[in-house]
Amino acid sequence: MPVPGPGYSITVRVEAPPSASAAGDLTSAVGRVGGVITAFDVVESHSDRVVVDITCNAMSANHARDITDAIEALPGVAVRKVSDRTFLMHLGGKIEVTAKVALRNRDDLSRAYTPGVARICQAIAENPDDARRLTIKRNTVAVVTDGSAVLGLGNLGPAAALPVMEGKAALFKKFAGVDAWPVCLDTQDTEEIIRAVELIAPVYGGINLEDIAAPRCFEIEARLREKLDIPVFHDDQHGTAICVVAALRNALRVVGKDMADCKIVVCGVGAAGSAIIRLLLQRGPADVVAVDIDGIVNRDRRNMDANLAWVAQNTNRDNQTGRLHDALVGADVFIGVSAPNLFGAAQVATMAKGAVVFALANPDPEIDPVEAHQHAAVVATGRSDYPNQINNVLAFPGVFRGLLDAQAKTITDAMLLAAADAIADTVDGDRLNPSFIVPSVFDAAVAPAVADAVRKAAQA
Secondary structure (H helix, E strand, O other), X not given: OOOOEEEEEEEEEEEEOOOOOHXXXXXXXXXXXXXXXXXXXXXXXXXXXXXXXXXXXXXXXXXXXXXXXXXHOOXXXXXXXXXXXXXXXXXXXXXXXXXXXXXXXXXXXXXXXXOOHHHHHHHHHHOHHHHHHHOHHHHEEEEEEOOOOEOOOEOOOHHHHHHHHHHHHHHHHHHHOXXXXXXXXXXXXXXXXXXXXXXXXXXXXXXXXXXXXXOHHHHHHHHHHXXXXXXXXXXXXXXXXXXXXXXXXXXXXXXXXXXXXXXXXXXXXXXXXXXXXXXXXXXXXXXXXXXXXXXXXXXXXOOOOHHHHXXXXXXXXXXXXXXXXXXXXXXXXXXXXXXXXXXXXXXXXXXXXXXXXXXXXXXXXXXOHHHHOOOOOEEEEOOOOOOOEOOHHHOHHHHHHHHHHOXXXXXXXXXXXXXXXXXXXXXXXXXXXXXXXXXXXXXXXXXXXXXXXXXHHHHO
C-alpha cells in the first residue's frame, strides 16, 4: 500500500567516478530498492571524480536508509551527506510575524506606538467592539491544542504538536489570508484548557481547536462556545464533517442516488466520526449506522459515554447489532475515520449496487483503494496519492475567512452546511466523475466560495 512520496524525500550528495556509466549506475541503484528519483544534479566535476545530488522520494525513514546504502554499495562511490528535505523545511519553524506598517522615522513610530497608540487604547476601552476594527483581532485565529491526539500519532504533548500547528497557521495564511498563531498548552486538564483559552480570547477573532482527544474535545468546545463571543471551531470534528458531506453530495450525484434513500455506515465514532454523523443527519439520510471498536453502536449497549449515547439514540433505525462486516451488508455508503485494513473487496461486494466508499484513515485507509474499486462505484481516501482526496484544507481556511468577515460571534450547523455546499458546487457538472468528486486543495476558487457562503449564512 505505501508508495514513495515527498514526505520522505531525501537529497543524497554522492562522490562518484567520472565514468560514462556513473549516472546510469546511480539511478539504477536507487530504482532497484524502490526509490523514485525526482532530481539529478551535478554540483562538481573534476578529472578524477564528479559530485552529484540525487533527490528521491522514499516510503519511510528505513526505506530512505536502504536507498542510501544501495548507492554507497556501488564501487568507487562515497556518500558525503544525506539531507532529509522534510526536516530542512521545518528548520527554525514555518511561520513568522511581519509588520504591516512601515516604521521609517519618528513620525511613524509616534503613530504606531507611543504616544499615538494611547488614543487607540482609549477608543477600545470606551467601545470594546472596536478591537475587531483597530487590532489584529479582526483577522487573527488561535490554533489551540494540548497535543493529546496529534495526527494519527497519539498523545505526543504540546511541544511535539507545534510543527502541526505551525503548518495549520501557514495554510490559513496561504489559502485565506487569515493570520493564525499556534497556542500549544502544557496541560491536558479540561478545566485548565477552557480557562486558558478564555484568558487569551481577547486577542483573537476565532478559536480553532486542533488535535485534542475525544471525549474531552466535545466538552471543551461546547463550554467555550457558551463562554466566548467569538466562534469556536474544532477542525478535527467540523472541518472533516464539512468535507465529507460535500464529497458525499457529489458522489451520490455520480451514482444517481438520493441521500434520503441511502444507508450510510460510519466507522469510527470519535471526534471526526461523531461530527460527520451529526452533520449528515441534517441532510436526512434513510439511516446511519455507527460502528466502533466494540461493533455496531446500538441502543442496548451498556456503559456508553454521553457522545455514544447520543449517537445510539439518533442512528441505527432498526437497532442492528454485530460487527462492521454485518453493517456493510446492503449499505450504500461507507465512511471510515478509524483504523487501517478493516475489510476487503469481499465485504464491498455485499454493499448495495453503486456503492460509495470513503476510507479516510491516514496514512493507511480502512481498505486498500485498489480492492475497494473492484466493487465500489466511487472511492475516496485522505491520501494525496489517490484520486478524491478528502482534506480539511478545503474547509477551514474559507470557513474562518467567512466568520471573520462577518464578525461572527458563534458558528452554527447552517454555516457548516453552507460551507459543504460551496465546496461541492465548486465541482461543476462538466468535471464531475467517479475520480473527481471534490476540488483540489489548490483550486483558488474554493476558499473564496466557502468564505462567501459562510459569511452569508452568518449574516442571515
